[in-house]
Amino acid sequence: MPTRAQTNAKASVLRAEFERQGAQSVEPPILQPAETLLDLYGEDIRARAYVTSDSLLGEQMLRPDFTVPVVQMHMAHGADPARYTYAGEVFRRQERDPSRASEYVQVGYEVFERDNPADSDAEVFALIAASLGDLPVRAVTGDIGVLMAVVHGLNTTQIRKDALMRHIWRPRRFRALLEQYAGRKPVSAVRKALLAGEYTSDAPFVGARRQHEIDARIEALRVDAAAPPVSEKELDLVGALLKVSAPMPDALAQLHDLSVDLPAIVPAVARVAERKEALKKRGIDVNSLMFDANYGRTSMEYYDGFVFGFRATTRPDLPPLATGGRYDALTRRLGGGHEIPAVGGVMRPGLMLELEEDQ
Numbered sequence: 128m129p130t131r132a133q134t135n136a137k138a139s140v141l142r143a144e145f146e147r148q149g150a151q152s153v154e155p156p157i158l159q160p161a162e163t164l165l166d167l168y169g170e171d172i173r174a175r176a177y178v179t180s181d182s183l184l185g186e187q188m189l190r191p192d193f194t195v196p197v198v199q200m201h202m203a204h205g206a207d208p209a210r211y212t213y214a215g216e217v218f219r220r221q222e223r224d225p226s227r228a229s230e231y232v233q234v235g236y237e238v239f240e241r242d243n244p245a246d247s248d249a250e251v252f253a254l255i256a257a258s259l260g261d262l263p264v265r266a267v268t269g270d271i272g273v274l275m276a277v278v279h280g281l282n283t284t285q286i287r288k289d290a291l292m293r294h295i296w297r298p299r300r301f302r303a304l305l306e307q308y309a310g311r312k313p314v315s316a317v318r319k320a321l322l323a324g325e326y327t328s329d330a331p332f333v334g335a336r337r338q339h340e341i342d343a344r345i346e347a348l349r350v351d352a353a354a355p356p357v358s359e360k361e362l363d364l365v366g367a368l369l370k371v372s373a374p375m376p377d378a379l380a381q382l383h384d385l386s387v388d389l390p391a392i393v394p395a396v397a398r399v400a401e402r403k404e405a406l407k408k409r410g411i412d413v414n415s416l417m418f419d420a421n422y423g424r425t426s427m428e429y430y431d432g433f434v435f436g437f438r439a440t441t442r443p444d445l446p447p448l449a450t451g452g453r454y455d456a457l458t459r460r461l462g463g464g465h466e467i468p469a470v471g472g473v474m475r476p477g478l479m480l481e482l483e484e485d486q
């Protein structure tokens with residue numbers, strides 16, 4: 128296992144390289160305001176952040192990542208375009224796997240650039256690929272924008288689309304909801320009685336929910352039950368889309384085929400195609416680069432476009448050595464009326480050293 132000093136030294140080397148590529152070095156504080164920022168990460172990180180209360184500052188957290196504080200800083204006073212780099216610890220509780228670190232060093236690179244998003248995606252990816260050097264790694268890419276587009280385009284109610292959108296990050300729940308909306312799941316006897324107004328309960332009010340909220344929820348369930356089901360055809364198309372997992376050229380051909388029946392994904396698929404060309408221009412072998420439509424569905428909920436990760440081929444037990452993605456909407460949420468397309472990624476120097484030791 129590398130020592131902390133070795134990891135920090137490696138981090139400095141990587142950050143210096145990112146500075147040479149034109150990035151400005153920034154140092155967001157370790158303590159971050161939880162009340163304003165924690166929700167931006169989504170459910171998983173919200174549950175895993177170390178949060179504490181401070182009588183002067185309010186709820187504070189140990190930074191779960193750098194991207195959110197960097198976006199906040201850029202939107203408050205950064206000039207466009209901009210490139211930033213940083214190195215330091217992030218903190219996330221591990222609830223399932225005690226062998227995984229709950230505190231580790233990241234080195235990152237973030238690009239805020241309006242002109243050519245495909246090329247910015249390729250810039251970040253190619254820079255990280257180069258920084259990983261000869262390490263035995265394999266990259267996977269994906270695109271959350273394609274999934275969002277398919278949900279937007281479904282022929283169903285806005286309420287259902289909103290629910291599916293929230294569950295993009297919970298693949299099993301997403302699948303179950305979609306099947307429910309397609310009428311594939313039998314409605315339980317209790318639910319039937321509830322919708323028919325035949326269900327009464329004398330359970331005491333113990334939670335925060337009031338009678339009018341319960342009534343509103345029952346009414347929403349009634350409206351939903353009256354909506355026509357999502358068609359079998361759409362269900363199958365979404366299923367087929369989520370199965371796309373192949374090298375870039377083949378994956379793109381499959382996406383193009385699917386977009387004939389799912390016209391809503393046409394612009395998002397065009398972005399995947401543009402990115403492929405931009406990656407190729409930057410020397411990436413796109414013929415062997417994997418595209419997996421499901422990739423990125425369990426990570427940071429601020430991603431809304433390109434997503435990628437690099438894993439060690441010789442050490443499948445290790446977490447990814449580098450990950451990243453595009454987060455345009457996050458800049459809008461923190462921008463107070465402004466927004467700018469943005470993409471970035473991080474590397475884990477500690478894992479890189481561990482892998483080097485194995486060589």
Ligand SMILES: N[C@@H](Cc1c[nH]c[nH+]1)C(=O)O
Pocket residue numbers: 191192193194195235236237427450451452453470471472473
């Ligand atoms: N902040 C992300 C990585 C990233 C940087 N930029 C974009 N994504 C993480 O910690 O997982």
